[in-house]
Amino acid sequence: MRAIAVVEDQLLWRDRPDPPDPGPTEVRIAVAWAGMNRADLVQRTGNYPPPSGASDILGLEVSGHVAATGAQVTELSVGDPVCALLAGGGYAEQVVVPAAQVLPVPSGFALREAAALPEVFATAWLNLFMVGALQPGERVLLHAGASGVGTTAIQLCRVFGHPCFVTVGSADKIEACRALGADDGWNRHDGSFVDAVNAWGGADLILDPVGGDYVPQDLAVLNTDGRLVLIGLMGGRSTELDLGRLLMKCQRVIGSTLRSQPPAAKGRILAALRQHVWPRLASGDIVPQIDAEWPIEEAGAAMAHLAGNASVGKVLLRVAGG
Structure with a gap:
């Protein structure tokens, strides 16, 4: 697969090894969009390393389609449109994530809008x-x-x-x-x-x-x-x-920090969102605010925009459209 690599402070779209096959309670997602967060800026400088065992690739949230599921995953199927909260690995064509950290795309939402949801x-x-x-x-x-x-x-x-x-x-x-x-x-x-x-x-x-x-x-x-x-x-x-x-x-x-929470804790947070917030998104009572988008190959320009503090809402990276 291809993913963003930090090379001498540049963000380069390069070949990387595919993530491992999903474990029993994990899913693989074919990434369509990735959300950008300030934590990514800090990690890029080397001052916010990923938790132990997490991917070193930048990116804490994505949207896309389920590409494979572990043997114990029952609520998600290959092809489902989803969004996911990650400990890392989002600036890539594929990512493997615990199923508890994956949510269906809200009714009426495209994958672009869904990528603006999980982390924030x-x-x-x-x-x-x-x-x-x-x-x-x-x-x-x-x-x-x-x-x-x-x-x-x-x-x-x-x-x-x-x-x-x-x-x-x-x-x-x-x-x-x-x-x-x-x-x-x-x-x-x-x-x-x-x-x-x-x-x-x-x-x-x-x-x-x-x-x-x-x-x-x-x-x-x-x-x-x-x-x-x-x-x-x-x-x-x-x-x-x-x-x-x-x-x-x-x-x-x-x-309080979200990234270091274990999958079970993140799962409880996302379950609450699905119960209390997803209906409000589907009804239009809440609308995710998207400031701008860039193709993944221009992640450096997107990050410079975010670092400039001019944005209102989310900055997104387009990986495969959707």
Whole structure:
């Protein structure tokens, strides 16, 4: 098969060995589209190695057709259109993945749109509703609101009744987030978001992929019994905290990552998506936001676009069409 290789910081479409035959509980997917995520940018630099046993090929989500199934797989058949959450290996013509991490394409969806679903919807659902334990009516602050995870989380907040406020990098992105259902937003280039979020009413849950100096600001806007879920470190891994505020307001800081979760845990997340979110996708209540697409041979250009922070929603790579 062919797959993307990182060669002296270039992304090259090259011959690679085929993945092994699927095990008893695995499936092989003929990849049509691959989603691009910021984790891919970090892995490309060598700072985010794949979990033990996972493919070293970039790519955490794909769509395509089932090409082969393991002996114990009963819910999927060869030829089924599917999308899948991966620990790695998506920038390739084929990938083998545990069947628990594979979902049918939502009704009415093409494979292109389906490739924009697994990673961002699993991340948003996990951290809002499972790790973050959102309760009815609680208020949410979303950093990087125009990202793939952000635009997904905005829509989940809207359909499940949670007011949300976003921070983004431009006035245009604030408007894009409002159109998806955000109450309001703050341009990070205008300084600290603390006064704006407190004037909005503060947050009961914060989804933060930034870390660094955002964390003390997060705690300054987090309501009593609030939860800060840290899902990334784009702003750095060190900061200072006012532990007195944390203590007196019974706040919680929770670290969360999806990629290293075992297949059974990922399967539970995807099962929840299939139950609660897939019907909303099929009905059009939730629409995946796709910013741009490139052929897989131009993965480097696609990644440069994502790294430039101009995107609103997902960046996709076309492997075989569909």
